Structures are given as C-alpha cells and as structure tokens.
Amino acid sequence: MLTFDPEGMTTAQRDGDACVVCYKRWPRPRVRVGRFPDDMVAMACADCAAALAPTPPATVVAFPTR
Structure with missing residues (x-):
C-alpha cells in the first residue's frame, strides 16, 4: 500500500470524493x-x-541447453 501526503490535496481528495492523482470527481x-x-x-x-x-516482475524462463 502506498502512503500519500495530504498536504496540498483538496478536501475532496482527502475525503475520497475525488481521485488523489487527477482530481476527477x-x-x-x-x-x-x-x-x-x-x-x-x-x-x-x-x-x-x-x-x-x-x-x-518479469518471468524469466530458462531455455533448455543442448
């Protein structure tokens, strides 16, 4: 889980009424x-x-050796 700094965010973002990234409501x-x-x-x-x-993470598959 990410931790967000509420400083600089709107009240709507802090209350979950707007996106914490793009402000979309x-x-x-x-x-x-x-x-x-x-x-x-x-x-x-x-x-x-x-x-x-x-x-x-990328899945690494080993190829068989000849």
Whole structure:
C-alpha cells in the first residue's frame, strides 16, 4: 500500500470524493490505492489506479541447453 501526503490535496481528495492523482470527481473514485498518515483510505479513479499499480516482475524462463 502506498502512503500519500495530504498536504496540498483538496478536501475532496482527502475525503475520497475525488481521485488523489487527477482530481476527477465523477464518477466517484472507487479503487483503494493507499492510505494517508492518519490511516484514512486514499481513493483513485480506475485509470490512475492502473497507473499506480506496481508492474509485475518479469518471468524469466530458462531455455533448455543442448
């Protein structure tokens, strides 16, 4: 989980009524992407949540030796 600094964010972002990344208010952000230092949940829209998600580690496949 990511921890967001609430300084500089709007009240709507801190309350979960707007995306913590892009300020989008409609449709209401539905994806939990992290927390604030006071343990409130940080919400993001689907597009921003996908961008914040860590990339999965690459799968390394060993080729058979001859």
